[in-house]
Structure formats: C-alpha cells, structure tokens
Amino acid sequence: MTDDDRVFKALADPTRRHLLDRLFVRDGRTLTELESDLEMTRFGVMKHLRVLEDAGLVVARRSGREKLHYLNPVPIRLIHDRWIDKYTERRVSALTELKKELEQTG
Amino acid sequence: MTDDDRVFKALADPTRRHLLDRLFVRDGRTLTELESDLEMTRFGVMKHLRVLEDAGLVVARRSGREKLHYLNPVPIRLIHDRWIDKYTERRVSALTELKKELEQTG
DNA sequence: TTGACATGTGACTATTTGGTCACCTATTCT
DNA sequence: AGAATAGGTGACCAAATAGTCACATGTCAA
Numbered sequence: 001m002t003d004d005d006r007v008f009k010a011l012a013d014p015t016r017r018h019l020l021d022r023l024f025v026r027d028g029r030t031l032t033e034l035e036s037d038l039e040m041t042r043f044g045v046m047k048h049l050r051v052l053e054d055a056g057l058v059v060a061r062r063s064g065r066e067k068l069h070y071l072n073p074v075p076i077r078l079i080h081d082r083w084i085d086k087y088t089e090r091r092v093s094a095l096t097e098l099k100k101e102l103e104q105t106g
Numbered sequence: 107m108t109d110d111d112r113v114f115k116a117l118a119d120p121t122r123r124h125l126l127d128r129l130f131v132r133d134g135r136t137l138t139e140l141e142s143d144l145e146m147t148r149f150g151v152m153k154h155l156r157v158l159e160d161a162g163l164v165v166a167r168r169s170g171r172e173k174l175h176y177l178n179p180v181p182i183r184l185i186h187d188r189w190i191d192k193y194t195e196r197r198v199s200a201l202t203e204l205k206k207e208l209e210q211t212g
Numbered sequence: 213t214t215g216a217c218a219t220g221t222g223a224c225t226a227t228t229t230g231g232t233c234a235c236c237t238a239t240t241c242t
Numbered sequence: 243a244g245a246a247t248a249g250g251t252g253a254c255c256a257a258a259t260a261g262t263c264a265c266a267t268g269t270c271a272a
Contacts, residue, residue: 005120011185012118013260014111024189032218044261046220065218065269073190077198079117080186083130084179092183119230138248150231152250171239171248 003056007075010055015040016048020057023071030066109162113181116161121146122154126163129177136172 001009010016019034035045049069052058057076060069084092107115116122125140141151155175158164163182166175190198 002120004123008114008118008123009259012114014108015260017110017114020189030218041262042219043221043263047260062219067219071189073194073198074201076186076189077195077202080182080190081202083126083177083182084186088179089183092179095180096183096187115229121230136248146230147232148249149233149251153230168249173249 004078006051006055007057007079010051010057013048013051015044016052019045019048019052020071023058023069027070028068030068034069110184112157112161113163113185116157116163119154119157121150122158125151125154125158126177129164129175133176134174136174140175 011020015038018038022034022037023029031042031046031049034049035042038045049058049060053060055075057072058069059072060067062068121144124144128140128143129135137148137152137155140155141148144151155164155166159166161181163178164175165178166173168174
C-alpha cells in the first residue's frame with residue numbers, strides 16, 4: 001500500500017471525515033472525547049483513529065494516560081496540489097469563494 | 107449517499123486517481139484513449155469513469171460518437187477548504203513547496 | 213495499594229466494491 | 243447499404259472493509 005493510497009482510503013469513510021472535522025474545529029482531543037460524539041463502540045473509533053494516524057492525517061502525542069490527537073493538514077494540501085496547478089488555483093479558488101458567499105446569503 | 111461521500115469514494119481507488127492524473131496533464135480525452143494506458147477491460151475503465159462523473163470530478167461532453175472527458179477541479183478545492191483555513195494555508199503551502207524543492211534537488 | 217479511568221488487542225461476520233463476461237446501440241466512412 | 247469503430251448494459255464472482263465482542267495494560271488519585 002502506497003502513502004497516497006493510505007490517505008485516500010482513510011478519507012473514504014464518513015466517520016473518519018467527521019473525526020477530522022472535529023479536530024479541525026479544535027484539536028488536542030482524547031479518544032474518549034472524540035468517541036462521545038459518535039454512535040459507535042469506543043473500539044470502532046479507535047480503529048478509525050488508527051487508520052487516520054497511519055495515513056498521517058492525524059498525529060498523536062501521549063500525555064500521561066491520555067492520548068491527544070492533532071490534525072495534520074499536509075496530506076490534504078498534497079491532494080490539492082496534485083490536481084490543481086498554480087494557474088487554475090486562482091480561478092477555482094475564486095469560484096468556490098463565490099459559491100460559499102452565495103450559500104451564506106441565500 | 108451524499109455528494110462528498112461520492113467524491114471521497116471516487117478518489118479512494120488508484121485506477122481512478124490515475125485517470126485523473128492523465129486528465130490533469132491534458133483533458134478532452136476519449137474512453138478508448140484512456141483505456142489504452144490501463145491493464146484492464148474497456149468496461150472496467152468505463153465503470154471507473156462513471157464513478158468519477160457521478161462524483162463531479164470529471165465532466166463529459168459527447169461529440170459525435172466520441173465522449174470527451176474533462177477534469178473538474180472544484181470538488182478537489184472543496185476538500186482542501188474543508189480542513190485548511192486561510193490562515194493555515196500560507197503555512198502549509200510554504201511547507202509543501204519546500205518539500206517539493208527538496209525532492210527535486212535531492 | 214486499590215479502585216477508577218484511558219487506552220490497546222486478535223478473531224469473527226456482514227456488506228461493499230473492483231473486475232470480468234457476453235451482448236446491444238449509435239455514428240462514421242467507403 | 244454495410245463494415246468498422248466508439249460507447250453502453252445486467253448479472254456474476256473474488257477480495258477488501260466496517261463494525262462488534264471479551265479481555266489486557268498502563269496511569270492517576272485518594
């Protein structure tokens with residue numbers, strides 16, 4: 001399994017994306033805290049976090065008996081750069097900004 | 107199945123990413139042209155292209171008996187914006203640029 | 213040191229997904 | 243018209259994945 005394969009497979013699951021969403025709002029969370037939000041066994045959540053770690057999307061640091069999880073945005077940026085070059089970036093970025101504004105206004 | 111689910115599932119397969127890579131270099135390609143590169147039945151490729159279309163990552167236009175495929179970067183940018191805000195973008199972008207330079211030099 | 217809490221592990225099952233088959237339709241060119 | 247070419251379809255099989263279980267380890271705090 002290649003590195004990028006791990007990243008994309010990790011992102012393919014909605015639970016894992018939800019975990020990233022929560023870490024995006026605020027990271028440094030523990031397993032138990034992340035679990036509280038989900039309709040799933042703690043072990044289920046652990047397996048998902050493990051996948052995210054293996055992909056490098058989440059980095060973790062132990063602190064005593066707790067394990068703190070942090071979001072790592074680098075692999076996400078690499079996905080972006082793989083299919084969006086600098087020239088199209090301006091155009092596309094403007095487009096998505098417009099989309100967001102319209103969604104807020106409407 | 108939600109929109110974003112379709113996008114991430116579509117990206118989860120290496121063959122489909124390879125198709126996007128080829129369309130990134132030059133798009134407007136036909137099914138047959140895209141097939142030539144792959145160790146797979148034409149129908150296998152068709153199924154993959156179908157998944158990419160359903161996800162909005164590829165848009166297609168018929169021209170006579172040919173179907174031309176184009177890369178749509180918008181969903182990719184939305185992935186980026188989901189987990190990278192404007193403030194971290196500068197930092198992360200600088201980091202990945204450095205990474206690429208180092209890989210070229212070394 | 214003892215109880216409570218946070219995290220870690222191997223084996224099993226149901227479902228999803230990637231790939232192939234044989235066969236069909238539509239367009240082009242002579 | 244008719245041969246060649248580009249694309250499209252439903253049913254099937256093998257492999258990968260999400261989720262659960264019961265049980266084990268390490269750390270804190272009284």
